[in-house]
Amino acid sequence: MTSFRKRTVQKPIRGTRTSPHTAQVITSSGNPYLDVVIGGGLPMGSICLIEEDRFMTHAKVLAKYFLAEGVLSKQEIFLGSLDDIPAEMLRRLPKPLTDLESEVEQREEEQAAAGAGAENGLRIAWRYNDLPLVHSEHATAKIGHHFNLMEQMDSIMLYYANTTMWDDSHKEADIVIAFGDEFSKSSSPTSCSLEQQPVENAPAIPGAVEEITQEVKAKEETNANNNNNSSTTVTSSTKTGSQESQVFHNARYGGLLNNIQQLLRDESFVAGTKQNLCRVCLTSLGSPLWYDEHFGEDLIKFLTLLMASVRNCNSVCLITMPMHLIAKYDASLVPKIRQLVDYAIELESFAGSEKETHPAFKEYSGLLHLHKMSALNTLAVHMPDTTDLAFKLRRKKFVIEKFHLPPELQESPKPDSCSTSILSNSNATASLDF
Numbered sequence: 001m002t003s004f005r006k007r008t009v010q011k012p013i014r015g016t017r018t019s020p021h022t023a024q025v026i027t028s029s030g031n032p033y034l035d036v037v038i039g040g041g042l043p044m045g046s047i048c049l050i051e052e053d054r055f056m057t058h059a060k061v062l063a064k065y066f067l068a069e070g071v072l073s074k075q076e077i078f079l080g081s082l083d084d085i086p087a088e089m090l091r092r093l094p095k096p097l098t099d100l101e102s103e104v105e106q107r108e109e110e111q112a113a114a115g116a117g118a119e120n121g122l123r124i125a126w127r128y129n130d131l132p133l134v135h136s137e138h139a140t141a142k143i144g145h146h147f148n149l150m151e152q153m154d155s156i157m158l159y160y161a162n163t164t165m166w167d168d169s170h171k172e173a174d175i176v177i178a179f180g181d182e183f184s185k186s187s188s189p190t191s192c193s194l195e196q197q198p199v200e201n202a203p204a205i206p207g208a209v210e211e212i213t214q215e216v217k218a219k220e221e222t223n224a225n226n227n228n229n230s231s232t233t234v235t236s237s238t239k240t241g242s243q244e245s246q247v248f249h250n251a252r253y254g255g256l257l258n259n260i261q262q263l264l265r266d267e268s269f270v271a272g273t274k275q276n277l278c279r280v281c282l283t284s285l286g287s288p289l290w291y292d293e294h295f296g297e298d299l300i301k302f303l304t305l306l307m308a309s310v311r312n313c314n315s316v317c318l319i320t321m322p323m324h325l326i327a328k329y330d331a332s333l334v335p336k337i338r339q340l341v342d343y344a345i346e347l348e349s350f351a352g353s354e355k356e357t358h359p360a361f362k363e364y365s366g367l368l369h370l371h372k373m374s375a376l377n378t379l380a381v382h383m384p385d386t387t388d389l390a391f392k393l394r395r396k397k398f399v400i401e402k403f404h405l406p407p408e409l410q411e412s413p414k415p416d417s418c419s420t421s422i423l424s425n426s427n428a429t430a431s432l433d434f
Contacts (some may be wrong), residue, residue, distance in 0.1 A: 013027075013314065015028065026039075029337055037389065044314060045310055047310055048345070051322075051371075052347065059283075059320040059347055060089075062318065063283050063320055064316060068094050071153065072091065078164050080282050082252070084284065095424055170189045181190060186199060189301055207243045247301060249292065250292050250294065250298050253302045260280060264312075270313060270314070281317075282317070282318075282320070287321075318331075323337070341372065347367040347391070370387050
């Protein structure tokens with residue numbers, strides 16, 4: 001009798017891998033440059049906070065990367081927002097690049113970097129010639145994709161994506177009509193709000209649309225007495241409006257949290273199983289549309305319960321928040337919010353500031369500040385080589401690089417007679433070798 005046992009290897013979740021440094025299951029944020037900064041990807045069960053810039057432009061780009069990666073990896077997606085229209089945001093997801101296009105783009109970057117060095121009269125030594133601009137041990141990671149911001153994702157890919165949206169909308173019937181041809185699918189509800197029950201096997205014909213419209217109107221009439229702030233209740237929710245108000249003063253927090261928890265209760269997201277991963281994306285959380293007398297109290301409660309929900313299942317969460325507005329409302333909320341997330345990344349845009357015209361920042365769109373990086377299920381937290389980072393929003397991609405100041409920020413004074421005599425004895429036009 002032999003003691004040999006056949007080893008069974010369980011397949012990992014789509015779009016994830018095990019980090020060689022921390023042995024955590026990580027997934028890509030959608031942007032390969034951001035993955036390098038945080039150590040290869042977002043750990044499962046983590047919450048990443050992107051603090052929006054003043055014009056709320058660049059944070060939404062990272063949110064689109066996050067959603068596009070979930071669509072391409074065939075993962076479940078939850079998108080919630082009050083400031084943005086989730087359906088319109090999904091329509092404008094960037095188009096993924098093929099492997100050949102990614103290689104061509106990488107070669108173009110290397111050639112452009114070499115050309116920039118030659119123009120400055122600098123020649124890089126051969127041993128450093130092949131190193132990337134941003135040092136990365138995860139450059140050849142098996143997860144993550146490259147996207148083109150100039151083109152939109154194919155509607156066929158969005159049709160087969162498992163997406164669930166929430167925006168506390170009052171016009172649910174119109175959204176069902178708009179999505180009847182492209183996004184309606186029997187396996188996943190794609191309504192713009194989870195407060196509406198999913199329509200299964202709904203054909204895109206006028207008769208079916210009229211029936212759906214009548215059902216939605218009937219639900220709005222029956223649920224109007226339960227909640228004055230929102231016109232409908234949560235799909236298959238076990239909590240009533242009075243029970244939610246005991247936790248949150250603003251019923252929108254209770255509705256959004258209940259929808260997220262209901263989705264995460266699915267069997268495919270149970271912790272320990274390797275069936276699927278859920279990506280939760282909340283944009284502009286804490287914007288003026290959420291303000292009321294108990295804004296700070298409700299927001300802290302919501303983030304605390306959200307962290308508990310994300311930790312207990314196979315999920316990862318990305319939140320964008322206008323932290324500069326929240327700081328004006330109550331400055332004490334800023335450290336509390338950062339304490340309730342695992343990654344806190346601030347985007348400081350140069351648009352509309354003095355740095356926009358400063359010669360030291362002309363190559364960049366803004367600075368990236370790392371306020372917090374947590375260690376989940378590991379003893380040591382990943383730390384990047386430098387925390388002085390800057391980002392560029394180019395036509396096709398969002399690039400994060402090390403922030404390098406130019407060697408000379410202003411015109412040098414005219415050389416005196418002594419320095420002129422010294423330079424005359426040397427070749428001043430010769431290039432420098434490092």
